[in-house]
Amino acid sequence: MSDSVSDAASPSRRHLLGLGASLGLGLGAGLILPPGLRPARAQAPLPAIPEKDAVIAFGHVGPVTDEGWTWSHDQGMKAVQAAFPQAKTLFVESIPYSADAARTFRQFVSNGANLVFATSNYGDFFSDVAKRAKKVGFLECDGRTTADNLGWYYFAHWYPTYVLGVAAGLMSKTGKLGYVASFPVPSCFASTNAFLMGARTVKPEASVQVISINSWFDPQAATQAGVALANNGCDFLFGIMDEAGYLQVAQQRGLKAAMWNTDMRRFGPDAYVSSIVVDSRKFYVDQVGRRIAGTWTPGTTLLPMGGGVDRDAWGRTVPEAVARQADAVREKILGGYTPFVGEIRDSKGKVRVAAGKTMSDLDLYNWDWSIEGVTGLGA
The missing domain is CATH 3.40.50.2300 (Response regulator)
Structure with missing residues (x-):
């Protein structure tokens, strides 16, 4: 155990929350409790400490x-x-x-x-x-x-993921999107589902194939999953990994990829589309x-x-028209729009969200089933 930590080697061109002034992504925005969430029951706070x-x-x-x-x-x-x-x-x-x-x-x-x-x-x-x-x-x-x-x-994260899905749908030629997942947990269900829902707004035939590697950080397994997805015809890779394994696969294979957590474009500058950055x-x-x-x-x-x-700054190979169309959706969501409205069916064709019903942020946070078009994650 350590009582402090020295600065880790910081990757080049970090863009946490798109830190360019031109992006205006609101780092100073206050913390918001979304609809459906409430503070814990009223109670006395823990006492002050020097x-x-x-x-x-x-x-x-x-x-x-x-x-x-x-x-x-x-x-x-x-x-x-x-x-x-x-x-x-x-x-x-x-x-x-x-x-x-x-x-x-x-x-x-x-x-x-x-x-x-x-x-x-x-x-x-x-x-x-x-x-x-x-x-x-x-x-x-x-x-x-x-x-x-x-x-x-x-x-x-499901909101910027939906935005990246729009970009993926516009950039994918085959409509076959690949996803490297960790475990079948709500964060992965929400991520894969939001990604496909965004993509299908511009490419209705799009689908997402998922490979889970049972780890959040396993560069070798993530790379192998990326290769398998590419071999299966996926031309756009996404995932929830803590490193850049499948981005490097996309770079080598001439594919496109979106990442999670930070700006990783230096590992695949031609493949990099954006990241979900926290x-x-x-x-x-x-x-x-x-x-x-x-x-x-x-x-x-x-x-x-x-x-x-939010999303990271767009990669250098993202066409301006794609960025503009995806960002129009982002601005709409920031204005209060939610795309997570029924009818939504699960991977077995059962209606899970009735027509006209809106999924709350708690519903999205606890999402534990795949929508129609997502395969490989389960449920």
Whole structure:
């Protein structure tokens, strides 16, 4: 366990939330609680603590040098260090989904942590520790459990994913889209479904073939999955990986690809279309500030498009007309439009969302079935 971390090697041309002024993606946007989400029940906040006594802990699913998900959350920790220089920060990388996770979180508490972030879903390994440490605040990324001192947060990634789907539909010649998934979990269902729904607005015959590799970070497996999808005729690759394996396949095979977490274009400059990029810096600083001030209570937060998650700047080979058409959809969503309206059928043809019914953000967050046209993920 380390109480600080040196700057990881930052990939060139990082564009977290499209940080060019021309994009105007609203890094300064406030945190929004989407429709359907409500704060946890009213309760007394945890007491204030002097900044010099604050201990803030981060538990990561991967290495902070992955140039993806964990790297992004590590930037959030660095933002906390800059905002609260007297506070102490702890972090552990590559925590497994096992009893070792619970031991790590208990160690954070033993080391005096006042607020603990799990930057991935650890379920009971996390919540059981929270139950036994009532004076400590706990927040779980992609969590599903709340308690007096436990909340969760995540990113409404299905909206920018839908936008990338529009671009994919416009750029794909075959309509066969490939997706490298980790596990059959809601984040992957929401991602694959939103991607195809966007694509089908411009290419109605589009389909998505999924290969799951049972890992968030496995460059070799992601590369092999990318090769298999390319061999099956997919000419546009997407996924939810923490590294650039399948982007490199797309570059080598003359295909197009969209990524997750950060700007990875240097690994495939001709193939790169964009990424779903996440930025939790403001959220982490806000939460730590509240914990120190004595105003922190747990809640449920989805960081919205334009205020925590968005598309990256477009790749150099994306035609201007494609970018313009996809961005028109993005602007429409930012204005309040949602594309997730029934009728929506599942992969077996059953109507899951009736005609005219709108899926709430909680529905989208907990999506656990594939729509018609998505194969390989299950359900």
